[in-house]
Amino acid sequence: MKIQYLGIENINGPLVFIKTPKEISYDEQVELILQNGERRIGNVIEVDKDIATIEVYEGTNGMNLGGVQTSLKGKPLSIKLSEKMLGRIFDGAGRPIDGLGEIESDVERSINGNAINPVCRSYPKNYIETGISAIDGLMTLIRGQKLPIFSGSGINHNLLTEQIIKQSNISDSDKFAIVFGLMGAEYETADFFKTSFKESGVLSKVVMFQNLSNDPTIERILTPKVALTCAEYLAFDLDMQVLVILTDMTAYAESLREVSTLKGEIPSRKGYPGYLYSDLASIYERAGMIRGKNGSITEIPILTMPNDDISHPIPDLTGYITEGQIVLSRDLSQKGINPPINILDSLSRLMKDGIGEGYTRKDHAKIADQIFSSYSKVQDVRALSKVLGESDLSETDKRYIKFGNEFEEKFINQGTDERRNINQTLDLALDLLKILPEEEMDKL
Amino acid sequence: MNTKVISKINGPVVIAEGDADFAMHDMVKVGKQKLMGEVIKLDKKSATIQVYEDTSGMKIGEEVYGENEPLSLILGPGIIGNIYDGVQRPLNRIEEVLKTGYIGKGVEVSGIDLEKKWNFIPKVNIGDSIEYGSILGCVQETQAIENRILYPKKLNGKIIFVAEQGEYKVTDTIAKVQMENGKIVEINMYQKWPVRTPRPYKTRLRANIPLLTGQRVIDSLFPIAKGGTATIPGGFGTGKTVTQHQLAKWCDADIIVYIGCGERGNEMTQVLEDFPKLTDPRSGRPLMERTVLIANTSNMPVAAREASIYTGITIAEYYRDMGYNVAIMADSTSRWAEALREISGRLEEMPAEEGFPSYLPSRLSEFYGRAGRVETFNGDIGSVSIIGAVSPQGSDFSEPVTQNTRRFVHVFWGLDRDLAYSRHYPSINWIISYSEYSNELAEWFDENINEDFSNVKNQITKLLNEEDELQKIAKVVGKDVLSDLKKLVLEICKCIRVGFLQQNSFNEIDTSVPLEKQFKMMDLIVFMYNESLELIEKGIPLSEIKKLGFFERYLKLKYEINNKEIQKFDSVKHEFENEFKKLENEYEGHIE
Numbered sequence A: 001m002k003i004q005y006l007g008i009e010n011i012n013g014p015l016v017f018i019k020t021p022k023e024i025s026y027d028e029q030v031e032l033i034l035q036n037g038e039r040r041i042g043n044v045i046e047v048d049k050d051i052a053t054i055e056v057y058e059g060t061n062g063m064n065l066g067g068v069q070t071s072l073k074g075k076p077l078s079i080k081l082s083e084k085m086l087g088r089i090f091d092g093a094g095r096p097i098d099g100l101g102e103i104e105s106d107v108e109r110s111i112n113g114n115a116i117n118p119v120c121r122s123y124p125k126n127y128i129e130t131g132i133s134a135i136d137g138l139m140t141l142i143r144g145q146k147l148p149i150f151s152g153s154g155i156n157h158n159l160l161t162e163q164i165i166k167q168s169n170i171s172d173s174d175k176f177a178i179v180f181g182l183m184g185a186e187y188e189t190a191d192f193f194k195t196s197f198k199e200s201g202v203l204s205k206v207v208m209f210q211n212l213s214n215d216p217t218i219e220r221i222l223t224p225k226v227a228l229t230c231a232e233y234l235a236f237d238l239d240m241q242v243l244v245i246l247t248d249m250t251a252y253a254e255s256l257r258e259v260s261t262l263k264g265e266i267p268s269r270k271g272y273p274g275y276l277y278s279d280l281a282s283i284y285e286r287a288g289m290i291r292g293k294n295g296s297i298t299e300i301p302i303l304t305m306p307n308d309d310i311s312h313p314i315p316d317l318t319g320y321i322t323e324g325q326i327v328l329s330r331d332l333s334q335k336g337i338n339p340p341i342n343i344l345d346s347l348s349r350l351m352k353d354g355i356g357e358g359y360t361r362k363d364h365a366k367i368a369d370q371i372f373s374s375y376s377k378v379q380d381v382r383a384l385s386k387v388l389g390e391s392d393l394s395e396t397d398k399r400y401i402k403f404g405n406e407f408e409e410k411f412i413n414q415g416t417d418e419r420r421n422i423n424q425t426l427d428l429a430l431d432l433l434k435i436l437p438e439e440e441m442d443k444l
Numbered sequence B: 001m002n003t004k005v006i007s008k009i010n011g012p013v014v015i016a017e018g019d020a021d022f023a024m025h026d027m028v029k030v031g032k033q034k035l036m037g038e039v040i041k042l043d044k045k046s047a048t049i050q051v052y053e054d055t056s057g058m059k060i061g062e063e064v065y066g067e068n069e070p071l072s073l074i075l076g077p078g079i080i081g082n083i084y085d086g087v088q089r090p091l092n093r094i095e096e097v098l099k100t101g102y103i104g105k106g107v108e109v110s111g112i113d114l115e116k117k118w119n120f121i122p123k124v125n126i127g128d129s130i131e132y133g134s135i136l137g138c139v140q141e142t143q144a145i146e147n148r149i150l151y152p153k154k155l156n157g158k159i160i161f162v163a164e165q166g167e168y169k170v171t172d173t174i175a176k177v178q179m180e181n182g183k184i185v186e187i188n189m190y191q192k193w194p195v196r197t198p199r200p201y202k203t204r205l206r207a208n209i210p211l212l213t214g215q216r217v218i219d220s221l222f223p224i225a226k227g228g229t230a231t232i233p234g235g236f237g238t239g240k241t242v243t244q245h246q247l248a249k250w251c252d253a254d255i256i257v258y259i260g261c262g263e264r265g266n267e268m269t270q271v272l273e274d275f276p277k278l279t280d281p282r283s284g285r286p287l288m289e290r291t292v293l294i295a296n297t298s299n300m301p302v303a304a305r306e307a308s309i310y311t312g313i314t315i316a317e318y319y320r321d322m323g324y325n326v327a328i329m330a331d332s333t334s335r336w337a338e339a340l341r342e343i344s345g346r347l348e349e350m351p352a353e354e355g356f357p358s359y360l361p362s363r364l365s366e367f368y369g370r371a372g373r374v375e376t377f378n379g380d381i382g383s384v385s386i387i388g389a390v391s392p393q394g395s396d397f398s399e400p401v402t403q404n405t406r407r408f409v410h411v412f413w414g415l416d417r418d419l420a421y422s423r424h425y426p427s428i429n430w431i432i433s434y435s436e437y438s439n440e441l442a443e444w445f446d447e448n449i450n451e452d453f454s455n456v457k458n459q460i461t462k463l464l465n466e467e468d469e470l471q472k473i474a475k476v477v478g479k480d481v482l483s484d485l486k487k488l489v490l491e492i493c494k495c496i497r498v499g500f501l502q503q504n505s506f507n508e509i510d511t512s513v514p515l516e517k518q519f520k521m522m523d524l525i526v527f528m529y530n531e532s533l534e535l536i537e538k539g540i541p542l543s544e545i546k547k548l549g550f551f552e553r554y555l556k557l558k559y560e561i562n563n564k565e566i567q568k569f570d571s572v573k574h575e576f577e578n579e580f581k582k583l584e585n586e587y588e589g590h591i592e
Helices: A133-138 A157-167 A187-199 A223-237 A249-262 A276-284 A313-321 A330-335 A364-388 A395-412 A422-433 B091-098 B216-221 B240-250 B265-274 B302-320 B333-346 B360-369 B400-408 B417-421 B438-448 B453-477 B484-501 B515-537 B542-547 B550-560 B568-591
Strands: A004-006 A010-012 A015-019 A029-033 A039-048 A051-056 A069-072 A078-080 A089-091 A108-110 A149-151 A176-185 A206-212 A241-247 A296-304 A324-327 B003-010 B013-017 B026-030 B035-042 B046-051 B063-070 B072-075 B117-122 B135-140 B146-150 B157-162 B166-169 B173-179 B184-188 B191-194 B203-205 B229-233 B255-261 B291-296 B325-331 B372-375 B381-390
Touching: A029 A051, A078 A223, A108 A223, A133 A364, A133 A395, A133 A422, A149 A157, A149 A313, A157 A187, A157 A241, A157 A296, A176 A187, A176 A223, A176 A249, A187 A206, A206 A223, A223 A241, A223 A249, A223 A276, A223 A296, A241 A249, A249 A276, A249 A296, A249 A313, A276 A296, A276 A313, A276 B333, A296 A313, A313 A324, A330 A395, A364 A395, A364 A422, A364 B417, A364 B453, A395 A422, B003 B046, B013 B026, B026 B046, B035 B302, B046 B302, B063 B191, B072 B302, B117 B173, B135 B157, B135 B173, B216 B453, B216 B484, B216 B515, B229 B240, B229 B400, B240 B255, B240 B265, B240 B325, B240 B381, B255 B265, B255 B302, B255 B333, B265 B291, B291 B302, B302 B325, B302 B333, B302 B360, B302 B381, B333 B360, B333 B381, B333 B400, B360 B381, B360 B400, B381 B400, B438 B453, B453 B484, B453 B515, B484 B515, B484 B542, B484 B550, B515 B542, B515 B550, B515 B568, B542 B568, B550 B568
Parallel strands: A089 A206, A149 A296, A149 A324, A176 A206, A176 A241, A241 A296, B229 B381, B255 B291, B255 B325, B325 B381
Antiparallel strands: A004 A069, A010 A015, A015 A051, A029 A039, A029 A069, A039 A051, A039 B003, A078 A108, B003 B013, B003 B063, B013 B046, B026 B035, B026 B063, B035 B046, B072 B191, B117 B135, B117 B166, B135 B146, B157 B173, B173 B184, B203 B372, B372 B381
């Protein structure tokens, strides 16, 4: 039975305030029916004795105080889940927009999900070969990991993302799916990925949730949650290996800030709400593997660092939650190095347990440590050479400069269709290290 | 019934109205789902409650039931080896009850197994006089830990009954005591204790014994005392968690309480997978038999995160009172501070710095103040040491949590991003770090390890500081213009940094190093420095000394010399000495 209430008290941006109906519960889904029959979904974000606050995901355009009917759904925001979602395109709130009809299913889950019990997790150890040297060699991606890409505006992270999707050996098996969440993305970005999926023939394995830059901003708050609820179903109910790509988390966090400000909440850093950490965690922590289940969720969120600032709250808090980060560098991008991965800022926390004998190669860890150590020395020498001039450097230092340049051009730099297996990657690294004098090899 | 009615719901904060008389910090059961909550603010009509579980689906008008007691833990045998959520619910029991891999709501499970039988061995006789904290008996909680059942009442009394040795549940009566006031109490093996109240002790003792960790940069340069406090601040990716794990694995405390506060789920899983496989070098038993884990991962309810560190410290104090040395690793206190901020924001309190509530410093000082080395009421000596990680926003050490923590702790192990970049682990920066226990502990090191210990250590610190200055100069003018004497400092400090300070947690020999070996390693460096210095002063160029290959050789010594064959350092030192002599003689001959 659906009860409907007529009229609202107040509208402020995406927030609607109604007199508290008796049956309303906190965090309940509501449907707002406009006078012209249009239906919009909302969520109860605060209730007291008199007033209930509803966040409306499609915005409040065209709503008037008298004519809107509120219908309570008696459950939190949920979506219907089915294997048939593969190959389909949905809007940011999980409604089909490809004209192929509604998803019919008995399975319906709350998009908020539940936290995985830490004792039920299984520790991710299987590495994913992406065929990209910088990643495989130095920040190995592990199945079940959450590894974000920190980019900047104008740096082409889409190419890297595309290459990861195309080349990952995760996609070898049949039981493979990609869940793609676009938040505030440009039309071109959405189109780029759609074309790319079509060309590589994986379109039937992709579930796409898209909220474009001209779609309602508040709807973006739902997109990652909807996408991950779908991913959890595919991974833990249907035993699939799921790769979740979320882009752009910065747009998501900005929407969160927008709502928070309108609610009159006390801001913490840069106006973002104090619960930004908990909120981001509720998204990122849904990646992982569960003991006794075959599926996995590997998450690659992408975010653009405002003003390339890694200490900005969004990348900063993300880095504290995720298991490492892949940081892209404007300098390398301008030098024409692709993918422009700044290896020193980047890290994969799960790498240490997923490499070595039995996984990749016995000498992998040592080679990686040596590369990091030597390349970080390159930065010092480059700084010195800016002061002294390259010709005044010592012999050793000159070799460091040479190593730095060749490492960037031959190792980090890689064609977008070039696939190097782990042996090629590690051998290449060893070759490059030979540029340096032997006594500088303190990690090998 | 002691109930109020919900009148407002805002995330984890619920306001309830009604006549019922709740007390501050009382536990309540909230709504139809009976979620756990705690009263955090009271006025005439209404009570503000922070709810430890997700409040989705709750309605205005549902009831809140008062429990008439503050948030308390159940303390008794069976705590060790468990993994709890922030309010002492065992996570594997939650899994058994819910039968899914996810955390649900409203699950009521006891912190310890009330059905399990323990072999109780009495330690008192009928007629014995006892006072608070007297040992009534003990049970072997794990192979490594004996749980001592302490008399929990404030009033002195006489034993009128004590159970014979045998199998008992924690709820069984193991003793009856006639108290001073004539009343008879039955004592069983568990007690309840409110988490926010520190457990009492007889006297506080000086913290003058080191908590040894097997980590060179910590033990030798910036030691922490048993009963001391330390903080590890560091941005993401600098190795906070790895350092905390290393400490939990190798420090010489009897019991470890590891609080994963708002951190990653997989990190707790890793501890759960690793610890049962690792053995405690002293007891030879799996590390899990001396460890208690408390996990409130970043996606678990935020109010329980606030409670989790109190849960941890109360458990630590419980074992301290039995005469154990307990170490707490809290990873990370920043998440706890953020939980305070989040709740404070929902209460619409006036924020102080960066949105944190104004009571942040006092809460931090209360927490760290619960550390200490004490004499317990039964005359044993126990300690609680706290090592808190801090995750500074934007890696900026001037933010409120780092700054306020610094005021209340005595050891500061500052992690450095540049060191982490160059894979220098542990990435503890030796210039910004400090230990206020250094002087206090120097005596212990000199007496127990080697009379030269402090002396050698001071030379190492001096060299490192000198190197820091030289590096700054070298950054501008290049190394080549420095004199041989200065270059020697750089060479020696490279040995110190790579050969001594860097420690490989994946290497079996290097992951934890006994203090004797640490001393020999430092001693050898200082010896190399002094010998080389003498040669350079005699006019022998540094390049000749480098040709001896000692500097490179030193870097490998930490792996080559086993922790049990420390005497080998003496022969290496002897060999070096001869070679240095030879070089000197050759050179003198050359001049003549």
